[in-house]
Amino acid sequence: xxxxxxxxxxxxxxxxxxxxxxxxxxxxxxxxxxxxxxxxxxxxxxxxxxxxxxxxxxxxxxxxxxxxxxxxxxxxxxxxxxxxxxxxxxxxxxxxxxxxxxxxxxxxxxxxxxxxxxxxxxxxxxxxxxxxxxxxxxxxxxxxxxxxxxxxxxxxxxxxxxxxxxxxxxxxxxxxxxxxxxxxxxxxxxxxxxxxxxxxxxxxxxxxxxxxxxxxxxxxx
Numbered sequence: 001x002x003x004x005x006x007x008x009x010x011x012x013x014x015x016x017x018x019x020x021x022x023x024x025x026x027x028x029x030x031x032x033x034x035x036x037x038x039x040x041x042x043x044x045x046x047x048x049x050x051x052x053x054x055x056x057x058x059x060x061x062x063x064x065x066x067x068x069x070x071x072x073x074x075x076x077x078x079x080x081x082x083x084x085x086x087x088x089x090x091x092x093x094x095x096x097x098x099x100x101x102x103x104x105x106x107x108x109x110x111x112x113x114x115x116x117x118x119x120x121x122x123x124x125x126x127x128x129x130x131x132x133x134x135x136x137x138x139x140x141x142x143x144x145x146x147x148x149x150x151x152x153x154x155x156x157x158x159x160x161x162x163x164x165x166x167x168x169x170x171x172x173x174x175x176x177x178x179x180x181x182x183x184x185x186x187x188x189x190x191x192x193x194x195x196x197x198x199x200x201x202x203x204x205x206x207x208x209x210x211x212x213x214x215x216x217x218x219x220x221x
Contacts, residue, residue: 031134031141034093056098056167059193059216063164065107065125068095069154071170071197072112076145078171078198081221087171087198088145096137098167102128109161110140113154114147125161149174152181159187166192168209169220173201182209191215 055061056068076088084090099108107125112118121139126132149172158166166187174182182205185192192213194206197220210217 029089029092029141031096031138034089034096034141056193057094057169057195057218057220059167059218061098061102061106061165062191064105065161065163065165066102067109067111067125067158067161067163067166068098069111069113069151069158069166069168070095071149071151071172072118072143072145072147073114073149073172074146075149075171075199076197080198086145091169091197092140095140099128099133099137102133104129107163108136109158109163110136111154111158112143113149113151114145115150116147117154117157118143119154119157125163150178152178155182155185159185159190162187163190165215166190166213167195168192168206169195169197170202170206171197171199173199174205179205183212185209185213187213193217195220 070091072088076086076091078087079085080087080090082090084093095110099110102108104127106128108128109122109125110120120126120136122136126136149170151168151170155166155168158168179202190213192210193215194210194217196203196206196217200219203217203219207217209215
C-alpha cells in the first residue's frame with residue numbers, strides 16, 4: 001500500500017527522527033518528511049553549490065510550461081550520500097523545491113519512468129496554484145522506484161504536451177537501440193535539459209540530447 005499525507009504544506013516544522021531515516025528505502029515518504037530533509041545538508045544542484053538555486057538542480061526554467069521526466073527505476077533506490085539516503089528521495093526533494101517555486105501563471109507536469117511512463121494523474125499541464133502543488137507533490141510521494149530503465153515513451157508523452165522546457169533526469173544506461181531513438185528526439189521550440197544522476201554511463205548521450213534541443217547538461221553526484 002502507498003501513503004501520502006499533507007499536513008503543513010511545503011515547509012515542515014520538524015526534522016525526521018533517526019527511526020524515520022532508517023525505514024525501508026522502497027517505502028514512500030510523506031511530503032512533510034521530504035520538507036524536513038530539505039534542510040539537512042543536501043548538496044548543491046551540480047555538486048558544488050548549496051542546492052538553493054531556482055529551477056531544477058540549478059538549471060533555471062525558461063518559459064511558462066514545464067514537464068519533469070524523471071527516473072523511477074529500481075536503481076534509483078541506490079544509496080545517496082546526503083540526508084535523503086537514496087537517489088530517489090534526493091530527486092523527490094528537488095521536485096518539491098522546484099515546483100513549489102513556480103508561480104500560478106506557470107504550469108507543470110511530472111512523469112516518472114521505468115520501462116513504462118508513470119504519469120501524474122492529471123489530464124495535462126497544471127497551473128502551479130498552491131492547491132495543485134500540494135495535490136500532485138503528494139501524489140509524487142507515493143511513487144516507488146522499481147523496474148527497468150527506458151524513457152522513450154515518457155519523453156514522447158512530454159513532448160506531445162508542447163511545453164517550453166523538459167527536464168530529463170536518469171541514473172541509467174541504455175541499449176544501442178534506445179540510444180539511437182533518443183538521439184532522434186526533437187521538439188519544436190522545446191528546450192530539453194538533461195541530467196545524469198550518480199552514473200556517467202549515459203553522459204555522452206545526455207549531452208548530445210541537450211545540445212540538439214537547446215538545453216544544458218549536468219551531472220548530479
